[in-house]
Structures are given as C-alpha cells and as structure tokens.
Amino acid sequence: MSREDSYSIPLGPQHPALIEPEYLKVHLDGETIVDVDINIGFMHRGIEKALQQRTYMHDRFLIEKICGICSSIHTLSYCGAVEKLAEVDIPERAKYIRMIIAELERLHSHLLWVGIAGYEIGFDTVFQLAWRDREIVMNILEKISGNRVSYSMNTIGGVRRDISKSKAEELHKAIDKIDARIYHYIDVFTKDSTIIKRTRGTGILTEKDAKKYSIVGPTARGSGIFCDIRKDDTYLKYSTIDFNEITHKTLDIESRAVVRLKELLESTKIIRQCLNMMPKGNLSVKVPDIIPEGETIFHAEAPRGEILYYVRSDGTDKPYRVKIRTPTLANILSLKPMLKNQQLADMPIIVASIDPCFSCTDRVTLLDTKTGRTKTVDETYLKSLKRQ
Amino acid sequence: MKMLTDIIKNIIRKPATEKYPYKKEPVPEGFRGKQIYDKEKCTYCGLCAKACPVHTIGVIRDKKFWQLDLSKCIFCGRCEDVCPTKCLKMGNGYELASHKKENFVIK
Numbered sequence: 001m002s003r004e005d006s007y008s009i010p011l012g013p014q015h016p017a018l019i020e021p022e023y024l025k026v027h028l029d030g031e032t033i034v035d036v037d038i039n040i041g042f043m044h045r046g047i048e049k050a051l052q053q054r055t056y057m058h059d060r061f062l063i064e065k066i067c068g069i070c071s072s073i074h075t076l077s078y079c080g081a082v083e084k085l086a087e088v089d090i091p092e093r094a095k096y097i098r099m100i101i102a103e104l105e106r107l108h109s110h111l112l113w114v115g116i117a118g119y120e121i122g123f124d125t126v127f128q129l130a131w132r133d134r135e136i137v138m139n140i141l142e143k144i145s146g147n148r149v150s151y152s153m154n155t156i157g158g159v160r161r162d163i164s165k166s167k168a169e170e171l172h173k174a175i176d177k178i179d180a181r182i183y184h185y186i187d188v189f190t191k192d193s194t195i196i197k198r199t200r201g202t203g204i205l206t207e208k209d210a211k212k213y214s215i216v217g218p219t220a221r222g223s224g225i226f227c228d229i230r231k232d233d234t235y236l237k238y239s240t241i242d243f244n245e246i247t248h249k250t251l252d253i254e255s256r257a258v259v260r261l262k263e264l265l266e267s268t269k270i271i272r273q274c275l276n277m278m279p280k281g282n283l284s285v286k287v288p289d290i291i292p293e294g295e296t297i298f299h300a301e302a303p304r305g306e307i308l309y310y311v312r313s314d315g316t317d318k319p320y321r322v323k324i325r326t327p328t329l330a331n332i333l334s335l336k337p338m339l340k341n342q343q344l345a346d347m348p349i350i351v352a353s354i355d356p357c358f359s360c361t362d363r364v365t366l367l368d369t370k371t372g373r374t375k376t377v378d379e380t381y382l383k384s385l386k387r388q
Numbered sequence: 389m390k391m392l393t394d395i396i397k398n399i400i401r402k403p404a405t406e407k408y409p410y411k412k413e414p415v416p417e418g419f420r421g422k423q424i425y426d427k428e429k430c431t432y433c434g435l436c437a438k439a440c441p442v443h444t445i446g447v448i449r450d451k452k453f454w455q456l457d458l459s460k461c462i463f464c465g466r467c468e469d470v471c472p473t474k475c476l477k478m479g480n481g482y483e484l485a486s487h488k489k490e491n492f493v494i495k
Contacts, residue, residue, distance in 0.1 A: 057466075061466070129398075132404045139416075161418070192390040
C-alpha cells in the first residue's frame with residue numbers, strides 16, 4: 001500500500017506512549033505501519049542563545065541542566081572544549097575522577113533504560129526492580145558528589161570534589177552489587193519468554209541503514225557497527241584502560257538491550273581500573289576568566305551515543321557560540337527504517353529502544369510544512385538563500 | 389520465566405522504599421542543601437554574588453547587607469567554593485517547601 005492510500009494518525013505532541021513531547025505522524029495499513037513522519041522541535045528552550053549571554057563559568061552550571069540523565073557528560077564535553085581553547089592540561093587525578101563519574105552515569109542511565117523497556121512492553125516487574133537497583137548507583141553518586149542528579153563534579157580546569165579512600169571502598173562494594181544484578185538482567189533479556197516475544201525480531205535496523213542515517217552509540221552497536229568515541233577518538237585516560245567495545249548482530253531490540261547491558265559490565269570494569277590507577281595530586285588548575293580567541297570541538301561518548309560540543313571564543317569572558325549536538329538528534333532518524341512494516345502496538349518499545357531524550361535534542365526550530373507537500377532543498381536553493 | 393525467581397524473592401524481601409514523612413533517611417556527608425550563613429565571619433566581599441550562576445545572592449558592602457534567595461538557588465555549591473572566610477556552607481536541609489516568602493530568604 002502506498003503512503004497516500006494509508007490511514008494516518010498523529011502520535012503526539014502529547015501522547016502517553018511518548019514520555020516527552022514529540023510529534024510522530026504514523027501512516028497505517030490496518031495495524032501495520034507503512035511510513036512515519038518525525039517532527040521534532042517541541043522542546044526548544046533557547047539554551048544556546050542563553051549560553052552566549054553568560055560567562056564561561058556560569059554556562060557550566062546551565063549546561064548541567066540540559067539533560068537530567070546525562071548531566072555529567074554534558075559538562076565534561078563543555079569543560080573539555082573550553083580547556084582545549086585555553087590550552088590548559090588538567091591534573092591526572094581529575095581526569096580519572098571525571099571518567100569514574102561518566103561511567104557511573106552510564107550505569108544509571110542504562111539501568112533506567114532497562115526499566116523503561118520493561119515498562120513499554122508491559123512488564124512492570126522489570127521496571128520496578130531495575131529502578132530499585134539503579135538506586136544503588138544514585139546513592140553512591142550522591143555520596144560522592146552531594147547530589148543525586150546534578151553532580152556538579154566537573155568544572156573548567158578539573159573537578160570540584162575528591163573521591164576519598166572510604167568513598168572508594170564504598171564505590172567498590174556498590175559496583176560489586178550492581179555487577180551481580182547486571183548478569184541477572186542479561187539472563188532475563190535473553191531468556192525470559194515474555195520479553196523475547198516482544199523484543200526478538202522487532203525494530204530491525206540493518207547495518208546498511210544505520211550507516212546511511214549515521215546512527216551513533218548503543219543503537220549503532222546493536223546493528224553490529226563499531227562506533228565508540230572512547231575507542232575511536234579517545235579522550236581523558238581511556239587509552240590507558242582495558243575495556244571492550246560491545247556489539248551485537250541480531251539487529252533487533254534485543255540486540256540493543258544486550259549491547260547496553262553488556263556495556264555496563266565494561267563500565268564497572270573501567271571504574272575498578274580507574275580507582276586502582278588514580279594517582280595522588282591536585283584536583284584542579286586555575287583557568288583565567290578570559291578565554292583566548294579560537295574555535296574548537298570536543299566529542300565524548302554519552303550513554304546514548306556521541307555528544308558533540310562546538311565552542312567559539314572571541315577573546316572575551318563569554319563564548320561567542322556554543323553548539324551542541326546530542327546523540328538523540330542523530331538517532332531519531334533511525335525510527336523510520338525501524339518502524340516500517342511493524343505493528344502499531346510495537347511502536348512504544350521501538351521508539352524507546354533508541355533511548356530517546358527529546359529535551360536534549362530540541363535546539364533547532366524546524367519549518368512546519370502545513371500543506372503536506374514535501375520540498376527538496378538542493379544546492380542551488382541553498383546558494384540563493386545565501387545571496388539574500 | 390527468569391523474572392519469577394526475583395518475584396518470589398520479593399515476597400520475603402523488605403520494601404525498597406522508606407515511609408518518607410515518618411522515617412527520614414539521613415543525608416550523606418557533603419550533601420548540598422540549604423546554606424548555613426555565619427554573619428560574624430562575613431566580610432561582604434561579594435565574591436559569592438559574582439560567582440552565583442543564577443544571581444540569587446545580593447551583597448551591599450557599605451550597608452553590610454547580605455541576602456540569599458533560596459527560591460532561585462540551584463544548590464550548585466559555587467558560593468561555598470569561592471567564599472574566602474568560609475562563612476557560607478552548604479548544609480543538610482532539604483525540606484524547603486513553605487507558604488511564606490520570608491522562609492526562602494537567608495540573611
């Protein structure tokens with residue numbers, strides 16, 4: 001059936017199946033999805049403009065509020081970019097502490113996803129238990145940083161708090177506890193018949209499609225593509241650490257779930273190594289308020305995929321431009337090939353399988369095509385715009 | 389059926405949640421809560437006001453005036469970091485809901 005003959009229903013901007021406001025227009029043939037239109041831009045908050053009006057240090061606290069789940073990786077990337085511009089090398093100990101917090105964040109983000117996945121397929125026991133286990137990570141993060149969500153650990157020039165010996169011991173214990181639970185969840189997601197019936201064979205994203213749409217993070221690794229910024233373009237001290245890049249080749253939702261869960265075992269491995277390798281020393285170095293003129297990018301591996309920061313300085317104490325590209329903006333396109341020829345009832349879990357974070361994503365306002373006609377923008381059109 | 393073992397264990401396990409208003413979990417050491425301000429030690433230098441990312445601290449040096457509006461505060465702890473005399477500390481208070489505006493102001 002062609003797209004024109006199909007029956008279309010709007011999903012969103014406010015819809016119980018979607019956690020955050022996004023608009024997906026689904027074209028249906030009976031219960032089967034023929035095509036889907038993705039419209040983003042309902043959570044535009046003007047963060048990038050606000051960043052230009054504050055000083056570098058004040059920006060650091062605003063950036064933390066972009067995403068509630070990955071608040072550490074945002075500040076890590078921003079601070080990394082500003083330090084690159086100021087040509088400052090942060091102390092070794094600070095690098096290891098940054099890595100520990102980033103990996104702890106990955107632990108709680110992926111455990112949250114396990115819960116969401118259980119919830120979306122109607123298996124609330126998984127949801128409740130995964131979130132209970134996530135509390136172990138949240139509590140240890142609160143003990144280290146002083147807050148459950150906004151850790152405020154990274155600052156321009158280093159980190160703000162130390163991980164003392166007693167806290168390191170507690171961290172070791174918490175990770176051991178988490179490890180046992182992760183093995184259990186891997187067992188559940190690969191052997192439980194209820195979960196397998198919903199996840200195996202649904203939401204297929206082929207390697208070719210994933211490459212075509214430039215998918216990043218665990219979504220791409222679930223399609224068998226090796227892409228991890230920690231390995232490809234290593235930052236901080238990841239090059240000195242022994243860990244594996246996890247991929248899985250069944251291409252479906254189960255594949256993405258297994259990638260995420262196995263990645264957690266690697267994360268705990270990284271944390272253990274960091275705690276052992278951490279040298280003694282200073283936590284931060286002083287960075288002047290005025291950052292020299294120049295532009296730079298910094299990318300890092302967020303729990304959901306690659307995050308990219310572009311910072312341009314004009315030689316004042318405020319950035320001239322900060323551009324942020326979050327992993328969901330790259331991954332949201334993968335919904336189109338994933339949803340095609342799937343049942344409508346599978347849609348919530350397929351959308352959730354990319355671990356979307358829409359409040360992260362929306363920093364671009366898109367033009368609304370009210371007439372329903374599609375417009376192809378070619379090179380000559382772009383050039384004519386430039387002339388105006 | 390893999391979850392079944394977990395479900396059966398849960399019957400005898402004690403609840404994971406706390407009965408919050410009746411039983412309060414103690415906050416960890418180094419928690420960033422309601423600030424504790426020591427007026428005696430303060431030199432009204434204004435560094436905290438300059439460092440605050442949400443501009444919630446007001447300082448007038450000549451009048452020896454210092455004020456923090458908790459309703460705007462994001463509890464980042466930056467004021468504590470920059471304070472030269474350590475007269476400002478992040479405390480343990482977190483139950484800050486109130487009907488009166490005066491309760492949000494630390495002087």
